[in-house]
Amino acid sequence: MHDSAETRSWTAVCALDDIVPDTGVCALVDDAQVAVFRVGERDLYAIANVDPGAGAAVLARGLVGSLGERIVVASPITKQHFDLRTGECLEAPQHSVRVWQASLRDDGQVLVGTVPR
């Protein structure tokens, strides 16, 4: 592996198979809790795991679905919806969360960007 800026900015967190389709897992990335979601077979999204409304690290355990064109996760505690692409909280924009880049490596590893977008 080369020591390029590009590889350094990604962290492999798990294998794609570690995430049940249409659910999320929580990954520790540079001391931050990141909720990583697999939607369908290969689409990956990553947002902060802490639900600011509840103060609990639970978003990875929420139900994934769609509202109109948005792909969202519903917080298991407050039931508020977070847009997986933007981190926006639909019901309370002041509770919106950070977003990370997520992608799939050829060997099937799920990568999360080390710096929030």
Place this chain on the structure above:
Amino acid sequence: MKLVVIGNGMVGHKLLEELMAANHADLEITVLCEEPRPAYDRVHLSEFFNGKSAEQLSLAAPGFFEQPGLELRLNARAVGIDRARKQVLTAAGETLRYDKLVLATGSTPFVPTIPGNDRPACLVYRAIEDLEAMTDWGTRSKIGVVVGGGLLGLECAKALRDMGLQTHVVEFAPRLMAVQMDDGGGRMLQRKIEELGLTVHTQKSTLAIVDGEAARHRMQFADGSHLDTDMIVFSAGIRPRDELARQSELGVGERGGIRIDNFCRTRDRDVYAIGECALWGGKLYGLVAPGYEMARIVAAHLGALLQRTQAAPLPEFAGADMSTKLKLLGVDVASIGDAHGATPGSRTYQFSDERRQVYKKLVVSGDGKQLLGGVLVGDAAEYGTLLQMMLNGIALPEAPEFLILPSADGHARPGLGVDALPASAQICSCNNVSKGQLCEAVSAGARSIGALKTATKAGTSCGGCVPLATQIMKAEMKRQGLAVNNHLCEHFACSRQELYHLVRVERIRRFDELLARHGKGLGCDICKPAVASILASCWNEFVLQKEHASLQDSNDYFLANIQKDGTYSVVPRMAGGEVTPDGLIAVGQIARKYGLYTKITGGQRVDMFGARLEQLPSIWEELIAAGFESGHAYGKSVRTVKSCVGSTWCRYGVQDAVGTAIDLENRYKGLRSPHKLKFAVSGCTRECAEAQGKDVGVIATEKGWNLYVCGNGGMKPRHAELLAGDLDTPTLIAYIDRFLMFYIRTADRLQRTSVWRDNLEGGLEYLKDVIVRDSLGLAAELEAQMRLVVDTYECEWKKAVSDPQTRRRFRHFVNSDAADGNVAFVAERGQIRPATMEEKRDRSRRIPATVEAP
């Protein structure tokens, strides 16, 4: 103003409600009630036999008689009126001064003057005390006779039959319900009633009641025949209670009744009479709706005197429509307007179906344009439509016969679109609610029949108008562009009930398949758990298997209840609340080992809080090793069956409540449903398990079990209702199977049984028809569905901990064994609790969330 009201029956009480609601400043009311309790619902009096208590039948809202300016005297009988001094004399010798007096004395049952009518076990059917006497004699009798085949008589006959007596109805007239029915209707009604095992004797005049041979009494009839019976209940009509008015010369009719004018005043301007004791236009009104109307008129009249206003014209009594619809012994019977075709020149149309035992008749005006009346027996579905057509003078269609003929050959029945009704049309006659008021309530936000009832009181007395009120609500919502939309969410354009049907009929076992065929988008947190629940109710596959896992709410996904800080609570099943000392010790040891907070739940088991995700499998491994199973506290499913100790230990118990509770809990554990389900079993009528506050409540009787359904505690308490009584255990279980599956099949998402029942068209009677009488022919199917669920039960936790794939999901970080640093506890009363935000910042007080060293 000093107002004295004599009588606290339904009508007298309505007057008090109207007056108190108006908040008059200068009004002191004294109410004399000769009964030992305030007003109760006589219309639903027969429910006393189904276990409703006097308190439950009470019409007085809690605290009603504590209001200032209102004094109720119970067991207080008025014996005289001194109109010159404006005083009422009571049996206790007291005198009460009045400015205005209202007689609401009601009526007494008419007992024919037959020698022997005062023998023991010769009773009447009027007050709660009479019903208590009936129950009492009923236990010592084999045969019972009701004298009188009218409305009340048939209701009374049902009560005797339900007590297990051989029941006879003896009627003087040539047919049953002679006032409301014509010959054809009376005959059909009689045949249906006789099929239920009752014996009807018409044209029988009783000469004497003497000692019987085969039973306590013998009734000797004018035609020479006789009938032996153990008890006799007279229900041969009512007579107005007008003695006080007679004594004080207030003016009574030849055949009784206190004469009143349009404002319900007697010939003395300071004395009013309302309800069954009052005679208006030569007529007595024995129904509650006209009585309520009189109460409203007097309240308005007194209100105007108090306010000294002369503004709007005061309401006047103008007679009342005596149409009725009811279910007698399970038979629908309705009588509308001129049922006998007494109007000169009127024409009739009749339809009779001997096989289905349905009889229908229409009476129309000579020119065929107006509906004058009708009779319906065996099927009274058209009652609402016909009544509104008659009351509102809506022009009849070309061929009025099609209004009652069964629809065939694609001929649509000419319906009365509710749009045809004027806003003034009275829909609920009991509570005087018009179509306009219903529409206003819809505009103000009432969007379900339950909400509409709360907002307007329509349909809350006799319930006859509920189907029509529902139609009006739906039409109004449509008119206002409030899509009458029971779509589950944006992904499925159908209701939960329809989805359930699709899943079953098309044998769909996967969410993806259902979404592809009937939905769109990806699904969401509304439809996914709802469909997961439907799939589990229908096919009972493991909720965490790959295809179903992503549909589950966090609670179902991790088989535990998520708490505010993201930790979980763990509840092992303790069926019936029974647990061995070893079991308790094991629970205690596990809770101590994992540092969990423990609390006893309302469902008689132990809840352990503060478990972190990664701890759940090992906690469960230890619970399973100690013999425990999942308690399904996390699911929309059967939770607990609470019980008292029952006959095993208790001096009062009559059945084994704990044993039955355990059997029920083990039978239904794991059943997924639209919402959670709570049960209880009480070992006697003292009801220590509080079964009447549960979705399914079972109460022991000497003979077996009474089954109550659709109760609720919580936010909106609702008493459960008796579905069936004195059941043996196999029948009890069959009925619960049917009830639960019928609920699962038809309820909305997250609708508890109580709300489901409030919105069920046809109400309790319909539910009894479906569950007990199997009117839809569904019983076997519902029981078979339940059998599948019972037979395929598996403990979800046993399965989860033994499957490595599932077990791997129970960790907080996918890429680290670290614990969630966001979770922190502090100590309180010797246990943990979640730290507040402030406490989390002050790290010194935190308790490390670690596992005790083994």
